[in-house]
Amino acid sequence: MEHAIKHEKQLKNCHRDWKINLIEEDNPNWLDLSENVLKL
Numbered sequence: 001m002e003h004a005i006k007h008e009k010q011l012k013n014c015h016r017d018w019k020i021n022l023i024e025e026d027n028p029n030w031l032d033l034s035e036n037v038l039k040l
Contacts, residue, residue, distance in 0.1 A: 011019065027033065 023030070
């Protein structure tokens with residue numbers, strides 16, 4: 001849990017452009033991934 005909180009705080013300090021690039025690396029079409037999460 002501590003690791004997750006630390007990682008979340010690090011992400012919040014990153015610039016928007018960096019976050020967008022991070023998303024586009026794994027999800028270039030910006031697909032809604034919530035359907036996959038709900039199946040768990």
